[in-house]
Amino acid sequence: MLAQQLVNGVLLGATYALFALGFTLMFGVLRVINLTYGFTFSAGAFIALALTRQVGLNIALALPLAALGSGLIAVLLDSLLLPRLRRRPSAELDSLMVTLGAVLALYSLMTAWLGPDIRRFPPGTISATAIELAGVRVTAAQGLILAASLLLVGLLMALMTTTKLGLAIRAVAEKPDAAGLMGINTPRIAHLVSLLSGALGGAGGVLIGLNFNAIQPYMGESMMLRGFVVIIVGGMGDMRGALIAGLALGIIEVLTAGYIDSSLKEMVAFAILVAVLWTRPQGLFGRAVGQRA
Amino acid sequence: MAPALEISGLCVSYGRTEAVRGIDVSVQPGQVVCLIGANGAGKTSTMRAISGLAKIRQGQIRLNGTDITAWPAHRIAAQGLLQVPEGRQVFGELTVADNLALGAYLVSDRAEIAARQARVLQRFPRLRERLAQHAGSLSGGEQQMLAMGRALMGAPGVLLLDEPSMGLAPLFVDEIFAIIADLRREGTTILLVEQNASAALEVADQAYVLEQGRIVLSGTAADVAANEAVAAAYLGG
Incomplete structure (x- = not known):
């Protein structure tokens, strides 16, 4: 029983980590809190739904296409909303308000267009078979989620730590002006980061959609609350922190639901957030944002 | 000969x-020109x-005859004008080696990058033993050397140095x-x-004195240093 719960928790946590990684990357580089990030999560799930249902694509093809589509949506939203905001003296607070308004408008637009009902992937999107190992059951969907999350997280970490492009992204995150003096095209890096983070958000939406087989316009909203918990606990802009905190949150939620009460799982997550903010405002793993600037 | 860098009527x-x-x-190419003035x-x-x-409100900037006014920063760097900014602005969270690599961001030839890094480490031997350290852990003087080394990694056609000695211990x-004197001997064009x-006047060929956004005096560094008003205001009597 515990082993099964832990496996489920790790799987859920892997998608939280994936989603939070995109969020923290966006904050770390663009230096604004962009709540429209949650919309890329819903958008990814709906694009994958349309591609599997209407076009009849295999999920293995629909997932990367949905991620790409969400990434492009993020680039579009960011270029519309962020350039003006980033020039403001209180960019972090202003961006919170403006993007909150924008994301609520987007969710309602989506609901008006597609309806509020919960939708499901067509039967057979993913094989219903499950393997059992030492009493732990892992479905094909869960296997795909784990593989896709690990692959995407691994690719992003490799990009950031081993490539010249990743070095340029980290330079822009730390000192945009100095990065420009090195010949780095900072506006293009900002767009690329929007694309990458939007794609991670969208992929997260597809994977969570598959895991629970329930897709609806506001799904990005509850995910965004978890994204906040994860990046605050992990340290704003800290990628390793987001990975650890995302996994931990998934495990804690599943264990709370399994051993205490499923209606308490969100309470536990937010209680942890409050406790962390109280004692270590810079996050468990991160350095204070002020010190990073 | 066309000036390497020509600024005319600049308003900011x-x-x-x-x-x-x-x-x-x-x-002019190969010259060190200094701009002195109060805070x-x-x-x-x-x-x-x-x-x-x-943002440039008015005026024109030409680099080797090319008008680069209002170009984005990355294009100006690609054109060969590199700057060591005020306050050094090294990437403190990255290693010394990564900082140097970023200086050669526009160079793709690995052998060329390695050769340039070898020359920079020869010039700044202190950086060699610190290559794997985070730049933020260096002392102010070492950070200034890193910032200069980083700019030299880009093989600047024109090098801009903004307050390289600010806040440093006298030895540094x-x-x-x-x-800077070495770079001048090697023919580097420096503002x-x-x-x-x-x-600054000792190491420069030409000098300009800036007061409240206007040039109040210019000429050879020796002439400017000999000016009584300059001596009184900037050279401590």
């Missing part, structure tokens, strides 16, 4: 504050405008000016901004 303002009010500066005279605004980091100040006027 922040909001309602006019920081630079129509200055003309010319740097707030407009020196750093001028440097930021040249590199494309501050001497070392930095010795390196140097300094508050340490006596050291």
Whole structure:
């Protein structure tokens, strides 16, 4: 029983980590809190739904296409909303308000267009078979989620730590002006980061959609609350922190639901957030944002 | 010969504050030109405008005859004008090696990058033992050397140095000016901004004195150093 719960928790946590990684990357580089990030999560799930249902694509093809589509949506939203905001003296607070308004408008637009009902992937999107190992059951969907999350997280970490492009992204995150003096095209890096983070958000939406087989316009909203918990606990802009905190949150939620009460799982997550903010405002793993600037 | 860098009628303002009010500066190839002046005279605004980091309200900047006015910073760097900015601005969270690699961001030939890094480490031997360290853990003087090494990794056609001696211990100040003198001997074209006027005038060919956003005096470094008003205001009597 515990082993099964832990496996489920790790799987859920892997998608939280994936989603939070995109969020923290966006904050770390663009230096604004962009709540429209949650919309890329819903958008990814709906694009994958349309591609599997209407076009009849295999999920293995629909997932990367949905991620790409969400990434492009993020680039579009960011270029519309962020350039003006980033020039403001209180960019972090202003961006919170403006993007909150924008994301609520987007969710309602989506609901008006597609309806509020919960939708499901067509039967057979993913094989219903499950393997059992030492009493732990892992479905094909869960296997795909784990593989896709690990692959995407691994690719992003490799990009950031081993490539010249990743070095340029980290330079822009730390000192945009100095990065420009090195010949780095900072506006293009900002767009690329929007694309990458939007794609991670969208992929997260597809994977969570598959895991629970329930897709609806506001799904990005509850995910965004978890994204906040994860990046605050992990340290704003800290990628390793987001990975650890995302996994931990998934495990804690599943264990709370399994051993205490499923209606308490969100309470536990937010209680942890409050406790962390109280004692270590810079996050468990991160350095204070002020010190990073 | 066309000047390597020619600034004409440059005006820079922040909001309602006019920081630079129509200055003309010319740097010939192979020359070291210094811009001296008090705090707030407009020196750093001028440097930021040249590199494309501050908005130019009026005027023109030419690099080897090419008009680069209002180009984005990355294009100006690609054109060969590199700056060591005020306050050094090293990437503190990255290693010394990564900082140097970023200086050669526009170079793709690995052998060339390695050769340049070897030359930079020869010039700044202290950096060699610190290659794997985070730049933020270096002392101020070491960070200044890293910032200069990083710019040299880009093989600058024109090098801008903004207050390279600011906040450094006297020993480091001497070392930095010795390196500027070396670069001059090697034929590097340099525009140097300094508050340490006596050291700057010693190493420069030409000098401009900036007061409240305007050039009030210019000429050979020796002439400017001999000027009584300059001596009184900037050279401590």
